[in-house]
Amino acid sequence: MLAKMITAVQLVPYRTSSDDYALTEQLKAHFAQMKQERDPMYLTLDEFDRVLRWKLRGQYGRQRERRAANTDEVVRVVTEAALSIEHPDNDYEIELRFGILCTLRGVGVPVASTILALVFPERYTVIDFRGWRQVFGEAKRTFSVSDYKRYLREIQKLAQALGWHVQEVDLAIWEYDRING
Secondary structure, eight states, X not given: OOOOOOOHHHHGGGSSOSTTHHHHHHHHHHHHHHHXXXXXXXXXXXXXXXXXXXXXXXXXXXXXXXHTTOXXXXXXXXXXXXXXXXXXXXXXXXXXXXHHHTTSTTOOHHHHHXXXXXXXXXXXXXXXXXXXXXXXXXXXXXXXXXXXXXXHHHHHHHHHHHTOOHHHHHHHHHHXXXXXX
8 A cells, every 4th residue: 555645735845945956946047048049959968967967966977888878969869859859649748758868878767857857847857766755655766657657647736736847846855755755
């Protein structure tokens, strides 16, 4: 049996309390500016690396050699395709975007979700073990695109209740779990 899901009320004090809140806001603002300047939107290798450092923190060194195959051109082409694709079926759009991003070396569902959450914070959230534990009351370390879609639906409910972007809900859950988990 699953534990009770975290509530919107529990998240309110954690909206801006994460230790990387300022960096998160800087990254989101940078990508918002780049979306205005780049048509179509893409990430450079340096921006991709900044996303990895933000997401992976102390685990950044993991798979460094594997990720080294991702050249600036490869990152640009892959992220441009993933960030540009649109489809009227939102679930299918998610599958397409994740499928494309996961072709980059060292990118799985959690990192792909991070790219999407920082570029489109109103639509996407980051999936990780902390959020999953608080939303579903169970431990999980690996995630599929189906898991992501299930998680996103729950985060969207909380975001609607709070009037926040889904990325803000995710960051608050992450901080809540870090302190209380």
